[in-house]
Amino acid sequence: MPLNWVEIDLAALRNNFYLAGRLAPGSRIIGVVKSDAYGHGMVPVARELEKCGAGFLAVGKFHEALELRQKGIELPVLVLLGIDPEDVEESVRLGVRPAIFRLDQAGMMSEAALKLNMPARVHVKLDTGMGRLGVPCGNLAAFAEKLKQMPGVVVEGILSHFAEADEADKTFCDFQIGRFTEAIETLSRQGLPFSYTHISNSAGVIDLPRAHYHLVRPGIMLYGSHPSGGTSEGIGLQPVMSFKSKIIQLKEVAAGHPIGYGRTFITQRESRIATVPVGYDDGYFRMLSNKGRALVRGKSAPLVGRVSMNLITLDMTDIPQARENDEVVLMGRQGEERITADEIAGTCGTISYEVYCAIGKQQKFKYFLNASAGGQD
Ligand SMILES: Cc1ncc(COP(=O)(O)O)c(C=O)c1O
Structure with missing residues (x-):
């Protein structure tokens, strides 16, 4: 027995996944498992989410997607931070879907698609107000025109990300939803086909039914914490x-x-x-x-x-x-x-996300409890 250890309760994960599904009944779930599933252990968590019926997984970096594939996880994987030139071919070969926010990335995906004679599926990332990653809304029409001319590139999805969905005041969320809706209309008018739209993180899942679209991307709520004190409480999340x-x-x-x-x-x-x-x-x-x-x-x-x-x-x-x-x-x-992680975070002036990542990153001993039938690794 180690001197200290982490226990990951996969039954609690399942509870939280099904809860997200009940809150967003018309949407499929993209399980956000980036950063080692917020420190919880990416592969066992992904495997459990796959069994629960997740539609996609989302990671930050390509190497995480590669590991999921190497461990036999077959769900479509979205890479939120885009794609590096050295990973483009492998990404197309494995059917990994990078978020795309630069034309040179899309161009490389197109070249790889032609070379491998396989579709290069991507999700176009829009900046609707976060000011971080994403095509600025004003550049979208020109971006889409160029994308249309890139053979092999299949725009599977359009996504954006909320800046403050976890605040009680949803005014800025509504501004972002407005821009997102306009962007979707622009793309449709331009004749750029896509299957999915998605913008909601956990806070969006919990409190913004108007922003559920085809897919939702919960992270922290799957691990049993509220995104902040600004989201509705008492919904039945269980810490994992x-x-x-x-x-x-x-x-x-x-x-x-x-x-x-x-x-x-x-x-x-x-x-x-x-x-x-x-x-x-x-x-x-x-x-x-x-x-x-x-x-x-x-x-x-x-x-x-x-x-x-x-x-x-x-x-x-x-x-x-x-x-x-x-x-x-x-x-x-x-x-x-x-x-709770929230209590520790409150004492330390941070957020539960950082508590989970810090413990998970350092912890050499993780025990996965209550896996659904079929076992782990
Ligand atoms: C693009 C994107 N989508 C979804 C999420 C999940 O957010 P949350 O953990 O607040 O649900 C994150 C997390 O940071 C993210 O970066």
Whole structure:
């Protein structure tokens, strides 16, 4: 058994996937599994989403799409960050769909399509207001005219991305939806055929039924978190990732005893201090020093002292039944108590997305629980 580990509850993932499906009943789901499925483990998550009935998967980079194919996942894969020249042929050969926002990329896809005598399917990415990736709406007509002249390129989809769908005020979303609708009309008028349109991330799935279109692209909600406090609560999301460790030493110390680097915590009373082998090297943020908490025997224990590279210290004085080797839940549920990624993010001034990615990236031990029949890897 490792000293700390992550558990990924695939039954919770399924719950969240079906929930997204119920919220967007007329749309198929693109499961966003970029960045190692937000730290949850791309391949097992993708495999589970495939079994659930996802229509597509979305990754950030081509190498992620390649790995999905190499692991036998057959769903169409969208690459959100476009395509590099060295990956173009392989992309066409494997039927991977890059998001396209530059004509030179489209041109390379066309050349590869002709060379391989295979269609080069792409999704055209529009900038409707995010100001990041995408063809500016004003350039779309000219872009589409050029695309039409590129043999072999099949525009399968048109996509855009919301800048603030997770805010309570949806005014800017409506502005983006307006531009997206106009863009779709422009392309139709120009006679550029396409099958799918999509713009909604999790926040769009939850709160913007008018923006569901043919496909929706939920990410964070599949992993059981709300995009922010600005989206509707209480919809039944279940956190997928838990982060656990155990007590490796438990000791009594007198009042006035310093704890950890810099002696930032001094016991105010006779105390029981648990040392737990997890630290910032494991993705447990140092910002949690003297602010975090963990669960032991179903109760909350405050983190005292600094988070170091491999260790933290918990004040167990109010949990007298705790013993060495007890399980420690750093994130997740124990008994009636739960520590969420949102709680950790709030303490550290960040968002749940970063908490999941940080823990998932550092974690060498991931256990996939409750896989649907057929098993994993
Ligand atoms: C283009 C695109 N679509 C969809 C998503 C999924 O967003 P969320 O995790 O908020 O659902 C992301 C995530 O950043 C994205 O970049």
